Amino acid sequence: MPLVLKEEIIFNKELVPGIFELAFISEYVSQRAKPGQFVNIKCCDGLDTILRRPLSICSVNRKNNTVIVAYRETGKGTRYLARKKAGDKLDLIGPLGNWFHVSDEYKSIAVVGGGIGVFPLLFLLQQNPCAFKGAYIGFESNTCIVMEKEFLHCSDKIMLATNDGSKGFKGFVTDLLALNLLQEGSKGKINGEKYDIIYACGPMPMMKKVFELASKMGIKCQVSLEQRMGCGIGACLACACKVKHDGDWHYKRVCKDGPVFWGEEVDFDG
Amino acid sequence: MASSPGSNGKYNGKVNGKIVSLNLGSTNPGNINLEVEIAGIKFKNPVIAASGTYGFGREFAEFIDLGRLGGIAVKGLTLKPRKGNRPPRIAETPAGILNSIGLQNPGVEGFINDELPFLRKCNTAIIANIAGSTVEEYCELAEILSGTDVDAIELNVSCPNVKEGCLAFGNTVKGISGITREVRRYCKKPLIVKLTPNVTDISEIARAAEINGADAISLINTITGMAIDVHKKKPILANNFGGLSGPAVKPIAVKMTYDVAQTVKIPVIGMGGISSGEDAIEFILAGACAVMVGTWNFVYPDACVKVLEGIIKYLGIYNHKSVYDLVGKLELN
Numbered sequence: 001m002p003l004v005l006k007e008e009i010i011f012n013k014e015l016v017p018g019i020f021e022l023a024f025i026s027e028y029v030s031q032r033a034k035p036g037q038f039v040n041i042k043c044c045d046g047l048d049t050i051l052r053r054p055l056s057i058c059s060v061n062r063k064n065n066t067v068i069v070a071y072r073e074t075g076k077g078t079r080y081l082a083r084k085k086a087g088d089k090l091d092l093i094g095p096l097g098n099w100f101h102v103s104d105e106y107k108s109i110a111v112v113g114g115g116i117g118v119f120p121l122l123f124l125l126q127q128n129p130c131a132f133k134g135a136y137i138g139f140e141s142n143t144c145i146v147m148e149k150e151f152l153h154c155s156d157k158i159m160l161a162t163n164d165g166s167k168g169f170k171g172f173v174t175d176l177l178a179l180n181l182l183q184e185g186s187k188g189k190i191n192g193e194k195y196d197i198i199y200a201c202g203p204m205p206m207m208k209k210v211f212e213l214a215s216k217m218g219i220k221c222q223v224s225l226e227q228r229m230g231c232g233i234g235a236c237l238a239c240a241c242k243v244k245h246d247g248d249w250h251y252k253r254v255c256k257d258g259p260v261f262w263g264e265e266v267d268f269d270g
Numbered sequence: 271m272a273s274s275p276g277s278n279g280k281y282n283g284k285v286n287g288k289i290v291s292l293n294l295g296s297t298n299p300g301n302i303n304l305e306v307e308i309a310g311i312k313f314k315n316p317v318i319a320a321s322g323t324y325g326f327g328r329e330f331a332e333f334i335d336l337g338r339l340g341g342i343a344v345k346g347l348t349l350k351p352r353k354g355n356r357p358p359r360i361a362e363t364p365a366g367i368l369n370s371i372g373l374q375n376p377g378v379e380g381f382i383n384d385e386l387p388f389l390r391k392c393n394t395a396i397i398a399n400i401a402g403s404t405v406e407e408y409c410e411l412a413e414i415l416s417g418t419d420v421d422a423i424e425l426n427v428s429c430p431n432v433k434e435g436c437l438a439f440g441n442t443v444k445g446i447s448g449i450t451r452e453v454r455r456y457c458k459k460p461l462i463v464k465l466t467p468n469v470t471d472i473s474e475i476a477r478a479a480e481i482n483g484a485d486a487i488s489l490i491n492t493i494t495g496m497a498i499d500v501h502k503k504k505p506i507l508a509n510n511f512g513g514l515s516g517p518a519v520k521p522i523a524v525k526m527t528y529d530v531a532q533t534v535k536i537p538v539i540g541m542g543g544i545s546s547g548e549d550a551i552e553f554i555l556a557g558a559c560a561v562m563v564g565t566w567n568f569v570y571p572d573a574c575v576k577v578l579e580g581i582i583k584y585l586g587i588y589n590h591k592s593v594y595d596l597v598g599k600l601e602l603n
């Protein structure tokens with residue numbers, strides 16, 4: 001169950017130009033949050049930006065009750081957020097939304113993240129005890145790579161792509177994924193490991209590609225969607241996403257029914 | 271008025287220079303009577319959740335006891351389920367939001383079967399908000415809902431977000447007269463007519479609703495608006511246009527509430543941008559006997575309770591014994 005909370009910020013630092021990592025203390029969120037969930041933050045006190053801004057939970061330390069979110073300074077809201085300092089209070093609601101499906105049956109998992117989409121996947125890798133964890137992460141270029149160390153730390157294999165080739169594989173992270181999945185030929189084997197599930201978060205075209213690849217290889221796939229939100233708690237129906245349903249389709253709520261959906265549910269072109 | 275809400279329900283502050291100390295208790299201190307009566311229904315207090323911003327209450331029940339609310343106006347209902355508009359359905363604008371949800375709802379039967387039983391257990395008044403694309407649809411909705419135990423029916427003749435345009439019923443004297451008269455024949459419940467601000471003279475519309483059988487007026491619905499992404503050279507909303515709500519609309523809503531309250535004798539429910547007890551008091555002074563809180567529920571899920579507490583505090587400070595001490599008690603300069 002989510003709560004409206006005022007929590008203390010421990011640090012708020014710029015990792016690379018325009019991308020920030022913010023840590024706050026919250027016993028409530030840290031003890032309850034599951035990978036894939038988000039918090040909804042009121043970035044300024046007055047009326048300048050009234051709606052809350054959703055940010056995925058990027059990492060949690062249950063021992064010292066620390067929660068980390070990471071964000072790109074995009075517009076007014078995140079610009080206010082970037083000005084916050086250690087000791088300031090963070091007005092948030094959380095934890096919100098559903099979470100990635102985890103199961104003992106998944107012996108080998110892969111995450112595929114693009115840009116700011118990598119953040120919820122880090123939390124998933126950290127919490128997931130399965131035998132083999134592969135991380136595919138993609139960024140614009142060398143200068144926007146964040147949390148590489150953290151990903152290295154909690155995965156068994158990390159594959160990095162940059163669009164301009166300034167580090168790692170040159171091209172989209174989905175091309176890198178395709179290369180690895182298809183190269184091995186039979187049933188998506190990598191290093192002798194078959195992925196039981198792939199989790200993706202990033203731009204819509206990227207997630208579509210990941211889902212197509214996964215279904216071709218017979219691998220389960222979950223994606224984490226984004227949509228502009230009003231309430232963030234499931235009441236206003238602002239955050240609609242098109243989902244297939246009994247041969248027809250309907251709109252589900254990204255904030256409450258999601259943000260995580262099974263790839264086959266999602267109408268990626270809707 | 272400088273104030274500092276103290277701990278454990280104590281309030282210490284200055285009112286017109288005088289230091290006051292009040293014991294606010296938990297919800298209702300002393301002998302303040304918060305009850306208001308609208309069209310024969312007793313609301314335990316004047317704070318009602320506005321239609322479309324509260325769903326069917328469930329999500330907010332995770333944050334507050336819905337029994338503390340005066341009432342809940344549920345999401346606009348149509349005869350058949352509606353999928354709603356394409357996203358993006360919301361855009362933030364200065365001190366407000368634009369929305370174009372497009373009346374996504376489970377249909378009136380879905381509401382009656384799946385939502386009403388839960389709402390009925392919540393110990394608060396339930397207002398069914400209805401929308402149609404023809405007069406016949408409105409009548410059928412009113413007839414169906416008259417057979418249930420909702421407390422009142424709110425006629426949404428002012429939704430700007432659906433193509434078939436129920437707005438068309440709400441923006442002319444002829445339109446509002448016709449629809450109110452017809453629905454009145456089928457509606458066995460108190461009938462609240464919700465007005466659109468997208469008109470030249472809202473008083474004459476309110477008057478037409480009153481003459482044709484409305485038991486109460488609620489206002490304002492959203493103001494039509496548009497926000498453009500200059501980089502994409504396209505509107506932000508997939509529907510291109512939407513309805514503006516939130517603090518930005520409050521002064522417009524207060525003036526319209528005042529105008530309507532001056533014109534009609536039936537009770538008026540005011541709304542538009544309320545985010546605090548003092549905001550609500552503005553509407554009450556302007557002539558509303560109850561208020562609805564909409565957009566602010568998105569920012570703080572306990573907004574309705576906070577507005578109520580603010581009203582109680584205000585009544586206490588000024589030593590009013592009832593909400594009615596304030597209704598329409600505005601003194602013009």
Ligand SMILES: Cc1cc2nc3c(=O)[nH]c(=O)nc-3n(C[C@H](O)[C@H](O)[C@H](O)COP(=O)(O)OP(=O)(O)OC[C@H]3O[C@@H](n4cnc5c(N)ncnc54)[C@H](O)[C@@H]3O)c2cc1C
Binds near residue numbers: 054055074077
């Ligand atoms: C479930 C979820 C998780 C997210 N997690 C992260 C994260 O971990 N890190 C991160 O950097 N970003 C994340 N985002 C995107 C982030 O919410 C937006 O970048 C942010 O709201 C932009 O606000 P702004 O005021 O800076 O930008 P503006 O463009 O000025 O915002 C205007 C309005 O549009 C909304 N908006 C703009 N971009 C988006 C977007 N991509 N998704 C949803 N709403 C948007 C804003 O919330 C605001 O209401 C997430 C979005 C969702 C839906």
Ligand SMILES: Cc1cc2nc3c(=O)[nH]c(=O)nc-3n(C[C@H](O)[C@H](O)[C@H](O)COP(=O)(O)O)c2cc1C
Binds near residue numbers: 236320323345346519
């Ligand atoms: C997302 C959203 C959905 C709404 N849906 C409805 C609706 O279904 N029926 C209706 O009569 N009004 C609807 N409204 C209008 C509100 O009930 C209210 O009249 C308006 O938002 C002004 O109040 P506010 O500024 O407090 O939000 C909606 C408003 C919003 C923001």
Ligand code: FES
Binds near residue numbers: 228232237238255256
């Ligand atoms: S943002 Fe309100 S329902 Fe999702």
